[in-house]
Structure formats: structure tokens, C-alpha cells
Amino acid sequence: MSISNSKFRDIRAMEAFVAVVSSGSMTAAAKILGISQPAVTRMVRDLEAYVGFDLFQRNGPVISPTEQGMKFYDESRRVMANLDQLKDRAQAIRDDRIAAVDIVATPTMAAGLVSPILARLSDVLPDLVHIETTSAERVVHAMRQRTADLGFSAFPVDHERLKCLAQFESSLVAVVQKGSVYDTGEPLPLSAFNDARLATVGNSFRVRNQIDRAFQDHNIRVKAEILTNSSLNAVMAASAGIGIAICDPVTAFGVPVQGISIRPLAIQIKYSWGLFTPLESNIRDHLTQLTEAFTEVSEAIVAKVENSKTSAKATPESL
Template sequence: MDNDAFNMSISNDKISDVKALEAFQAAMACGSMTAAAKQLGIGQPAVTRQIKELEDSVGFPLFHRNGPRISPTERGLQFYGEVQRLMSGLHQIRERAAAIRDGQIAAIDIAATPTMAGGLLSPTLALMGEDLPGVVNIETMNAEHVARAVTSRAADFGISALPLEHATLEAKVICESRLVAAIAEGGPFDVDGPLALEALSAARLLTVGNAYRIRGKINGALKREDITPSGEIVTNSSLNAMMAARAGLGIAIIDPVTAFGIPVEGVAIRPLSVSLPYIWGLFSAAGRVLPGELLSFAAGFEAACKATIPDCVFHDPADVRTLERSSL
């Protein structure tokens, strides 16, 4: 976000009223001042006043107003992201204070990409047994934000595929497998053995669109073998690609965490005829000394990877930079 958007009078500590931030959150979520007031259990004039005072504090309008209708301004949308992070942090502080008060194990805060959260987090937590704390906070985000959340210690752990900016991170677990094909069970491509890339000459390619991650490896393999898919369906989620494969729309080439961690009925998972590495890991802030329950989480994550992903290989976390370069 640009500096102008946040030219807020912080020096005067004008944004100190949590209730105003809660009113802003509610108005964004509900779409009107009246609905926000009902959600918060206060009067509509109070919500309107709190948001007007917040706008005066930050120095820019948060909403466009058209009678009872409101819609966020561009700066309002940007500010909302910052408020969400702040309020999430305040919520975590309250939870941790309650845990300290009650003599309970502190919460665990995890930042993970959607793939990792969907495919590996639940079995990891289940394997913690009695070490699982009463509160577990999970936020899904892209890899770049995972790194930032761990570095700032907004999260105890980050889980993401490589590459990942990790100059200020410490790898705890590094695991490698291969991209796989997902196809409709009983369909024309559902045959025993590895699926040849040549099959894409007669089928749509279903995959994710980030050229610097899975898609880049697929593009390189197709170029080396001089194969042009008959068409494409591009998405930002491997699970979406699997669902398209189930509908018979083509061949999905996806990560093994989604393929085996989120199995979809009616979808067969097959190895590819070419080896396209997929490496992921568990990270914490560099130099941080982890308490016992967090060490238990790391052990559970390694066990969950081993149990979920066939033929996965573990690497020395200290070799993460070499592995990252070799996987590109």
C-alpha cells in the first residue's frame, strides 16, 4: 500500500478505539450501517459515528455512500486488510492471556498456503495427541505472505511449497515428492502405469497458473517434449483442477499434497512419465527457541507427510537453498 493511503495521524494516537475498528469490520462484512449495528448489538447512529470518526483519524473516506447503501473505497479496501491483521492479532492476544490465566498450553498460530492447510494440517494436529493446545489459529495465504507472517512472528509456523523467501526463516522439515496427474476414474486416460505427457495432445491441461511454481515446471516439460495441449483450464487451486478432471474436462497436473491429502471420489491419481519435483516445508522464525508443544507440531507434520504422501523423501533442512535451486 502506498504511503499516502496510510497518511494517518498515528503520532496523535487517534486510532486507539477498538470499537471503531470493530464497527468498520462489521460494516465491510454486512454491507450496510444498519446491518452492522444489528451484528454488533448497538444503534445504527453509533456505528455511523464511529466510522466517521475513524475516517477523520485515517484521513481518507472508507466508504462511498448512496443513501442507506455503502460500498468500500479503494483505500477502504486496502485499509480493511490491515485492520483484519490487527484485529486477528488482538484476538490472539486475548486467547493467549486466557491460556496464561487458566494455566493452559499456549495457542499455536499457523500460516499456510491453501494447499498445505487442506492436505496436511488436520493430520498433523491429530498426531499431536495430548500436546494439542486448546486453541489453534490457522490462516491461509499465499507463500509470500506466509514468509512475512512467520518473520514478524504473527505465526509460529509457516507451511509452503518452495521457492519461499527464507532469509529470515529456519526450515524445520523439508519434504520432496513429484507432480502427479489427476484423471476421471474410468475415463479414456485412466490406464495403469505412468501417464505420458503426449496424452495432453488430445486433452485439456487442467492446472494452476503461477508460472514460477507448478505451472513453470509443466511448461518446461511440455516444451522439452514439443507437446501442445489441446486446450487449458487455468485456476489458482489444485483442488479446482481435480474437480475439473472428475467432470471429464481434461487431465489435471497437480501437487501431491492436494492429490493425496484431499482425495476426491471419482478421481484417479497417476504418476507422470516425467519426473517433476515438488518440494515443500515447515518453517519457523530464524533463531527462535521453540517450546515443547511447538516441537510436537513439527514432529507431527513430518509424520503426517510420511503417512499422507506416498514415496515422499525428507531432506536435511539445512540444504533447503540447494534443494530450492535444483527444483526450479
């Protein structure tokens, strides 16, 4: 890697930095890269001088990435992945074909939607499909920076300067341990959480905000909680019988988990998700097929939510 008017001229310094963060030490990184430990240390020092901030906190032989270092680590991995794909992408340009599809998705979307959608597109998929899971905020950032071709995220999404190919809306659901006292044919009342532990996502600026509003509107005081950044973790807690999960239908119906029952909530809490691309897409010739596949998978999930409501003995109220 050559950068004009710069002393940093070797991508290997970035490679050394990524290896140190991944392995946990300069010595381990040196073994992975097949070079000496002093060489790794020197390259990391050169990289710190180039970026202008400390990448690691040092306490004798013990090192740990700084907060800025971890952010730079994420960027470095993306840069290196793109460089690794450069030859294939150049050949694809020459042959007028798509070399790769880069997908960025929230953990929920990646677990419950992405694979079923790709399965419907197997005939047109390129050799390389790269899927990265991250927060909704970073999904938007990747789209705007055009470091990904497709983005999957729940709403709310600040999708200015993005193209929303499709959007769906359904309801949050309750996930309970199969055979438990909460595994009934009726919608789960919020009053169950006066006694049971709640398992759900913890970001108060997203769907958790709607859950909290529902509890407040119905004077429910949650006894105890398991908070997580992944709704699948909440589902697994429910399967183990250590809580009742309130989660999105994409995870509940899109990820097969043994030992659970999925119940509608007695109070409807809306949940929306969408498929996004940058305004100028590198895969525009396949967007119609992608949108159709996304629609098929999403419609199936919405239908399962509606069927669960129909089969319940009571009619859900509206939030």
C-alpha cells in the first residue's frame, strides 16, 4: 500500500495490527505472520505514528486495544477484506460480471432472513458472498459509505441517501419454554412479567423503547431482566426456562430453536424491517430478484405471526 506524502507505505503494518488484536499479543501475532516479534512491534508503532493515536494500552508485556484502536480495527478488517478481493473484482470488471456481494445486517436480520433469501437466489449469486453483522447504525453507515451492497435492518432507520427496496411490518411476540406454565393457547398478558423474568434487547432507543412504553401504559413492573444485544440470546434464555422473551418475529420464526413455544402478546407492539441499498448500487441488475426474495421470506414471517394470533383464544388489543 502506497500513500503519497506519507511514511506509512506498507499494508503489512495494518495486517500486523489486526493480527495483534485478534491473537491478543505481539508474540502470538508474530507466530501467525511468520515474522519476528520486534518486527511486529515496530510495524504497530509505525502505524500508530501514521494514524496519530494510540492503538493499544500498554502495561509492561500486557497490551489491550484502546477504544480508538478497536474502531480502527473494524475499519482495518474491512480494508484488508476489500484488498483480498481486489483481484477477483478486477477480473469481474474485465468479464462484465459481479465478483462479490457484500451484505451488512443486524444480528436479527442475518440470523432470520439472509440465508433463506440467498437460498432463493442461488442461480445468480457470485462466487463470494460476504455477510457482516453489526448494529443498525453501522448498517446505515456502510450503505452511505458504499462499503456494502445490501443492508438489512429493523426500523427506525435513518435512510436518507439510501434506497429502501422493501419494508414489512408485524408485531413483537413472546417466546416461552415449551411445556411451561406460560405455554398456553392464549396470548401472553403483560402481567406475566410481574412474576417472570423478561429477556429482551437492551437498546432503549430502538424496540426496547416500545416495550417499555407498553409496560408503563399498563402499569407493569418487571420483576427481573436479561438484557442482550441479540434477540436470539433472549430466545435461548426462554428455551432454558430462565425468562420469557419478547422479541421480533424475524428471530422467533426465522431461527429454528428447540424447546420453545411462540405466543402472541395480548398487547400488540409493532415491529418493522427493511432491505436497503446505496442510491447507486453495484448490483442493480439483480435488485428486482433480491427484492422478490426478501418479500417472499418476509411475507412468510408475517403470515406466521398472524396465524399465531388467529389460533389464540383471545383477540390482541392494540397499543
